Amino acid sequence: MAHHCYLNNKIDSVENTNIHITDLGLLRGYGLFDYFRTYNGRPFQWDWYWERFDRSAKLMKLPNPISKEKAYSVVMALIEKSGLEDCGIRFVLTGGYSPDAMKMIEPNLLIISEDIHPVKESEYEAGMKVISHEYVRDYPEIKSTDYKHLMILQSDIREAGATDVLFHKDGKISELSRSNVFIVKNNVIATPDTQILRGITRRYILELAKANFKVEERSVALQEVLEADEVFTTSTTKKVLPITRIDNQLVGSENRSVSKFLLEEMNHHLKTW
Amino acid sequence: MAHHCYLNNKIDSVENTNIHITDLGLLRGYGLFDYFRTYNGRPFQWDWYWERFDRSAKLMKLPNPISKEKAYSVVMALIEKSGLEDCGIRFVLTGGYSPDAMKMIEPNLLIISEDIHPVKESEYEAGMKVISHEYVRDYPEIKSTDYKHLMILQSDIREAGATDVLFHKDGKISELSRSNVFIVKNNVIATPDTQILRGITRRYILELAKANFKVEERSVALQEVLEADEVFTTSTTKKVLPITRIDNQLVGSENRSVSKFLLEEMNHHLKTW
The missing domain is CATH 3.30.470.10 (Aminotransferase class 4, branched-chain amino acid transferase, N-terminal domain)
Known part of the structure; x- marks a missing residue:
């Protein structure tokens, strides 16, 4: 085999x-x-x-x-x-x-x-650390093979003790290198709707979220991310993974009830997929 | 062989x-x-x-x-x-x-x-036709393999009866997809100095030009290109090739004494290289 x-x-x-x-x-x-x-x-x-x-x-x-x-x-x-x-x-x-x-x-x-490389249980607990970088992917709506920026930034990411990069431009965030970003503030969920690749897990989580929360697809300022109650990312391999540090700043509170709820719902659904 | x-x-x-x-x-x-x-x-x-x-x-x-x-x-x-x-x-x-x-x-x-695919003599006479497109290459100073934009624009280029694309952004030109751009106005030569790949033929022609003309390496407006006496491009395969149409507009005059001089000097030099 x-x-x-x-x-x-x-x-x-x-x-x-x-x-x-x-x-x-x-x-x-x-x-x-x-x-x-x-x-x-x-x-x-x-x-x-x-x-x-x-x-x-x-x-x-x-x-x-x-x-x-x-x-x-x-x-x-x-x-x-x-x-x-x-x-x-x-x-x-x-x-x-x-x-x-x-x-x-x-x-x-x-x-x-x-092979699948699933995210470890401990990573869901600890959350992800990312660096921020001013950039919008070229043709973000196409899943092209263009990951030059990520590859060039790999040593910066490692040196910062991070594992990915949050792209932003003109004060607005777009996405991580290979996943989408959501924020939660006062129980309202928001996620960028332009300059992004429309992730399949994003789409799936949006459906799940809309059935349970107020959800806004709109431009999201970097400042909002830094002040959010919860920040999380969605992707095929990460499912719903909290982001807990951006550069040197801790983001989100200890209470991650929204992302936990969404991850649990997704995991529950996947059992009988 | x-x-x-x-x-x-x-x-x-x-x-x-x-x-x-x-x-x-x-x-x-x-x-x-x-x-x-x-x-x-x-x-x-x-x-x-x-x-x-x-x-x-x-x-x-x-x-x-x-x-x-x-x-x-x-x-x-x-x-x-x-x-x-x-x-x-x-x-x-x-x-x-x-x-x-x-x-x-x-x-x-x-x-x-x-194999080398040299430019035909008749192309030096007729000059090149290009379309314009608003874009700056990602990491323009690196000769990366990233030619997505050019490949996606190929059908537009063909339909316009052109053979390449002139990139510009915020009213300033940068380069063609695989070559640099020069303009001549009142016997002064100008070429962009930022957001470009520094071509080897550009470097070679700059040396040749500086020995014979006033030369400016500076930002060049698209409008200047449209109003220039001569517009030409330099590359390894094209050497010094006139650009005679941008989108639907003819550019440059019939008198191409500067680009002709530079091409002749280059060809002369190459004989004994």
């Missing part, structure tokens, strides 16, 4: 899967991806992930070479081959092999199964 | 060179490159290109895994293997193979020989 990879109609072990050096994803950063995981052996929110992947491809002007049905059958084959009950699945779509490092002929589609 | 590629201490044919799908250049856009060509079998301005490649690597926090001397010997071996008198050479440096699509272990360095 091992992880496998689909590349343009062929499935092989991840170990044996290579791409040619003329790929435009490698040479020109012309690539996008998506990532989801399974619970109880079944892709979580598959319809939503597929919709986003397909939309990213359109926005990036990359033809999507696979149908939803075919993609689903590949995903299920990879899960079976992994021998794991649950795993992560990464889609990567690039501009494909180019004769002159510029001209696009046809895209390359990779679908890869991966 | 065929083009070859150096990858981490091994040279093979380009055809047979692949990278593993866990490369961070592919998965996270964590990569940079450089490109130069030879004249008379000898790399043009090798010292300057090496200096820029090494600087890009430092700014991108990627360790440069090769010494200048070793890199030069690889370049000369690739040229010899190509069987061509002159060819293009591409360096690509990525974050390397990652166990979790994030953590960096050691970089991958590719050095590839390629």
